Amino acid sequence: MSQVDTLFEEVCRGSPRAFETWLTLVEIPLRRSLAPWARAVDVESVMQETLTRMWVFARDRGHELEGENASLRWAIGMARNVARNEARRFGREEFLPPEEMPEPALEPGPLPDPALRRILRACLERLTGRPGDALRARIQDGFSGHDRTLAESLGMRLNTFRQNIVRARRKLAACLSENGAPLEEILP
Amino acid sequence: MSDSVQDLLTEAILSPHRERDPEGRVVPPPEWWDLPPEAQDQVFQEALTARLLEKGVDARGRSGTVRAVLAGLGLA
Numbered sequence: 001m002s003q004v005d006t007l008f009e010e011v012c013r014g015s016p017r018a019f020e021t022w023l024t025l026v027e028i029p030l031r032r033s034l035a036p037w038a039r040a041v042d043v044e045s046v047m048q049e050t051l052t053r054m055w056v057f058a059r060d061r062g063h064e065l066e067g068e069n070a071s072l073r074w075a076i077g078m079a080r081n082v083a084r085n086e087a088r089r090f091g092r093e094e095f096l097p098p099e100e101m102p103e104p105a106l107e108p109g110p111l112p113d114p115a116l117r118r119i120l121r122a123c124l125e126r127l128t129g130r131p132g133d134a135l136r137a138r139i140q141d142g143f144s145g146h147d148r149t150l151a152e153s154l155g156m157r158l159n160t161f162r163q164n165i166v167r168a169r170r171k172l173a174a175c176l177s178e179n180g181a182p183l184e185e186i187l188p
Numbered sequence: 189m190s191d192s193v194q195d196l197l198t199e200a201i202l203s204p205h206r207e208r209d210p211e212g213r214v215v216p217p218p219e220w221w222d223l224p225p226e227a228q229d230q231v232f233q234e235a236l237t238a239r240l241l242e243k244g245v246d247a248r249g250r251s252g253t254v255r256a257v258l259a260g261l262g263l264a
Contacts, residue, residue: 016263023257024249031236031253038232039225042216044253045206049214051257090216095225120244139242143204143256162199163192172241183237 001068008071011055012062019055026072027051033076036097040087049086050079116181123175127168130154134161135168189224197223198231202238204252208260 004025010018030050034043054075065071087096127135137150151161173183200219209215223231239251250258258264 016258019263020248020250020254020258023254024243024251027239027243027251027254028236031239035229035232038228042201042220043232044201044204044235045214045216047253048204048206048257048260051253052214052260055257055261055263117244120241124245138203139245139252143252144259146205147200147203159196162196165199166195169238 004069004072008058008062008065011058011071014059019058022071023051026075029072030075030079034079034083037080037083037087040092040095040097041083041090042086043083046079046083046086049082050075053078053082119176119179119181123172123179126175127171130156130160131164131168131171134164135172138165194223194227198227198234201231202235204239204242204256206256
């Protein structure tokens with residue numbers, strides 16, 4: 001039984017903490033499985049809709065799942081159904097991939113290792129000025145509110161805020177590369 | 189479409205914040221509709237990178253997506 005399976009058993013019993021850890025493990029392989037749908041749907045919307053439904057599903061029928069990484073497999077199937085329905089709802093069927101898609105990789109994503117985490121934090125802290133402010137605000141609070149709200153809290157206009165994030169991402173990528181952790185090696 | 193316009197649209201889509209419609213469904217940001225489909229593959233890769241960076245700097249390994257889902261369910 002994998003760590004994903006063990007955690008999902010706890011999720012089925014209603015543990016929010018187990019659900020949080022389960023999410024951190026399945027998010028990346030689930031997102032990767034949606035690459036063929038990138039032109040047809042907003043992948044972020046599909047991700048959030050699917051992961052929200054998985055909490056409801058776990059409490060309702062999650063205990064019926066069987067097999068290695070069954071909850072991740074189920075989530076991938078659910079995400080594909082959500083993506084297909086969204087594409088049809090928004091008239092983007094022409095961008096849908098073929099119905100029969102190969103089975104995606106099912107290896108749950110590891111949590112970032114401590115050394116990499118230290119480099120990321122150091123590079124983020126080194127970002128100075130308005131670009132640094134903007135990217136740190138997005139990372140810290142971007143999940144909870146619109147960019148307009150974040151921009152106003154920093155005294156920036158919306159487009160300026162986003163331009164600053166673009167600049168900050170480029171500086172961050174350069175810093176990671178200079179410190180032996182180039183982005184292409186971070187990506188699992 | 190100029191690179192700077194595409195950068196701004198991309199950055200809007202990279203935000204993990206999503207509105208919900210009256211039926212409670214997560215909806216794409218308006219900027220998503222303005223980006224040509226051929227640019228969406230690049231956005232996909234950049235979103236993957238953005239979520240990995242968020243995971244990397246969060247003490248519990250949570251990305252913006254995970255935090256948005258937990259907050260939406262009242263579990264944050």
